[in-house]
Amino acid sequence: MEKRKILVTRPQLPPLNEFIPLLADIWDSRWLTNNGKYHQEFEKALANYLGVPYVVLFANGTLALMAALQCLRIKGEVITTPYSFVATTHSLWWNHIKPVFVDIEPDYCNLDPERIEAAITPATTAILPVHVYGNPCEVDKIQDLADYYGLKVIYDAAHAFGVRLKGSSVLNYGDLSIVSFHATKVFNTIEGGAIICHDIKTKKRLDYLKNFGIANETTVVAPGINAKMNELQAAYGLLQLKYFDTVIDGRKHITEKYKQGLENIPGVRYLDEPQEVDYNYSYFPIFIDESEFGRSRDDLFEELKKHGIYGRRYFYPLISEFPTYRGLPSAKGLDIAFEVSRQIICLPLYPDLADEIVDLIISIISEMVQVDSNKVPVKVLKTYKEKRKFPKEK
Numbered sequence: 001m002e003k004r005k006i007l008v009t010r011p012q013l014p015p016l017n018e019f020i021p022l023l024a025d026i027w028d029s030r031w032l033t034n035n036g037k038y039h040q041e042f043e044k045a046l047a048n049y050l051g052v053p054y055v056v057l058f059a060n061g062t063l064a065l066m067a068a069l070q071c072l073r074i075k076g077e078v079i080t081t082p083y084s085f086v087a088t089t090h091s092l093w094w095n096h097i098k099p100v101f102v103d104i105e106p107d108y109c110n111l112d113p114e115r116i117e118a119a120i121t122p123a124t125t126a127i128l129p130v131h132v133y134g135n136p137c138e139v140d141k142i143q144d145l146a147d148y149y150g151l152k153v154i155y156d157a158a159h160a161f162g163v164r165l166k167g168s169s170v171l172n173y174g175d176l177s178i179v180s181f182h183a184t185k186v187f188n189t190i191e192g193g194a195i196i197c198h199d200i201k202t203k204k205r206l207d208y209l210k211n212f213g214i215a216n217e218t219t220v221v222a223p224g225i226n227a228k229m230n231e232l233q234a235a236y237g238l239l240q241l242k243y244f245d246t247v248i249d250g251r252k253h254i255t256e257k258y259k260q261g262l263e264n265i266p267g268v269r270y271l272d273e274p275q276e277v278d279y280n281y282s283y284f285p286i287f288i289d290e291s292e293f294g295r296s297r298d299d300l301f302e303e304l305k306k307h308g309i310y311g312r313r314y315f316y317p318l319i320s321e322f323p324t325y326r327g328l329p330s331a332k333g334l335d336i337a338f339e340v341s342r343q344i345i346c347l348p349l350y351p352d353l354a355d356e357i358v359d360l361i362i363s364i365i366s367e368m369v370q371v372d373s374n375k376v377p378v379k380v381l382k383t384y385k386e387k388r389k390f391p392k393e394k
């Protein structure tokens, strides 16, 4: 018998019996892609559910990022974070834009707004922050800087589907926001993504850009790409939306169980739930402080694997460490991001993860701790804020 494997995530699928009639309808209509009826319906349903003005569907989040940069004619230099999935920076590279990495803040691992200003040059045209793990960036500070220096703001909100800040979707901030509907994300259409924009003119331009730049039968207005979502995925997405609230409830339950079990383990930190935020519980990252935990993050990663449990070191290494980017001047001195990337491990999290598995993971972690008996017992601090090693620059 094959050993059971618990992966960091497990995609949620809509009920098959509800999908089959939609497939039958698509079979009858023979309309498979190119802004079909399910595509139109899904865009409207998403805008309505999220509480945003316009949604433009894409084949995936990466193409959405690339098209967003094209749409706003971003060029020169763009300020971004090294602590993300590679697609964030790759989208700049594909547009011949120079990434300028700025360090993160340690509380939520997002781009540190206090450090952005020092990285602005005459070539800077935009800021590309990421709402890491779905926790909102400091959106007001970022917007103030952007307004002051005349920069665009594009959020990589790949993790932030469904997150609300002060009662409004976090996707309403910035000039554009990009979400991903990849199978591993909190909301999936197998592959897929979208751009959230604020006006119909921008939506139209994005519609052209994702369809080769075609405006009508005889007019091509821009060098667009093919990045359209098909009808099968749009229909599947409509069903997913019906069940999304239940998905969040399930994720919240697992998250709370983890927090309860881990709260008194020395050297293990998790993120505080941010204030004024309705969170989507998209990930459960923990940070291992080797000096307190007595073992390294990689020791824990390997130990879990021995039990068939596969955490993910998300994000490690930093984007700025990869060959394409490591030669950039801004790839150096990203001390907080570097340290965090050596401490991070995301634990398995999905709605139907069994409570017994969560208990098992907690017991594996608590049994690994090696407290140095010569040391004065350490007061267990729950948040990194209280014990952080990286004081913010004055």
Ligand SMILES: *Cc1c(COP(=O)(O)O)cnc(C)c1O
Residues within 6 Å of the ligand: 060, 061, 062, 063, 084, 085, 087, 088, 130, 156, 158, 159, 180, 181, 182, 192, 193
């Ligand atoms: C998943 C992800 C992307 C890419 O989205 P795809 O739909 O997989 O192309 C971009 N940025 C971040 C932060 C992601 O996690």
